Amino acid sequence: MKFDASIQARDLNQLPALVRAAEVIGFDALWSHETQHDPFLPLTLIGEHSETLSFGTSVAIAFARSPATVGYSAWDLARASRGRFILGLGTQVRPHIERRFGMPWPDSPVGRLREFIHAIQSLWRTWQTGERLNFRGEHYKLTLMTPFFNPGPIDHPDIPIYIAGVNVGLCRLAGEIADGFIAHPYHSARYLREVVLPAIEQGASQSGRDADQVALTTSVMVSTRPEESAFVRSQIAFYASTPTYRPVMALHGWGEIADQLQGLSRKKAWNQMPALIDDEMLDTFAISAPSGGLAEALKQRYQGLVDRLSIYRPFVPDEEDEFWKELVSALRQI
Secondary structure, three states: OEEOEEEOOOOHHHHHHHHHHHHHHOOOEEEEOOOOOOOOHHHHHHHHOOOOOEEEEOOEEHHHOOHHHHHHHHHHHHHHHOOOEEEEEEOOOHHHHHHHOOOOOOOOHHHHHHHHHHHHHHHHHHHHHOOOOOEEOOOOEEOOOOHHHOOOOOOOOOOOEEEEEOOHHHHHHHHHHOOEEEEOOOOOHHHHHHHHHHHHHHHHHHOOOOHHHOEEEEEEEEEOOOOHHHHHHHHHHHHHOOHHHHHHHHHOOOHHHHHHHHHHHHOOOHHHOHHHOOHHHHHHHEEEOOHHHHHHHHHHHHOOOOOEEEEOOEOOHHHHHHHHHHHHHHHHHO
């Protein structure tokens, strides 16, 4: 099991030092998110200031972009990093696509993402082999690639594509066409075993693939101090209030709680929501353990279940340098 870290690139000027610290500590990869900042920009600095770290987007929002813009960015990052880049794509949910990005929400998000990925791969084949670009789908048509706009072949053209999601449709799609699946931090070990992995296997079987070809990665919410529990409860409550994420709570018999959280979120009663997350829910969707016992707790829950793991907490070496060093060291020893 590989152990990764997430970054929040508030200031790109600080990133080189962060990357060097991450490589010294021994992370396997760094992931950049699309929340408050562009997810691709920090990755150029990760590639430049590290030698061994893999890195990727976790995630870039596909429906906010065109396949060509994503294809070009991924190609350049793969070239610059000598093959260490991973392209993580997500769909987001309808309100964000329509009201935050100002883009249309597709009738079939799974179908659109499938075509989006095939379109990117068609571009990559053209650039690598010189074959004529002729992708014609329901949503995208790519037929123009003159030499002036063709970046040409690279040494590491097989760029891994990971799909992020919660529900079975995207899990199946990952099994069908992707190299990895990024499970949402709002999950339980049972949800991964009983919902995510079987759906990946189903998608892989339908396309004649081996499900072992699809790496499962996730981040986990943790509480190492009593005062952190309040924050973790608020995060669980926030994610559980998303209507499309209801199946996660429902699997454990807490569908009515998810409905209550949805109602409170519609009223913007954010302060009332964490109180609905009791201790059993906290222990189901997060890990509570002292820093010294966190590595063992992570191993007990995730060893043999996921291929890559990270903490749902940005890597900030100056603030928690010893915490990260001790955690990574303990995980390596285990």
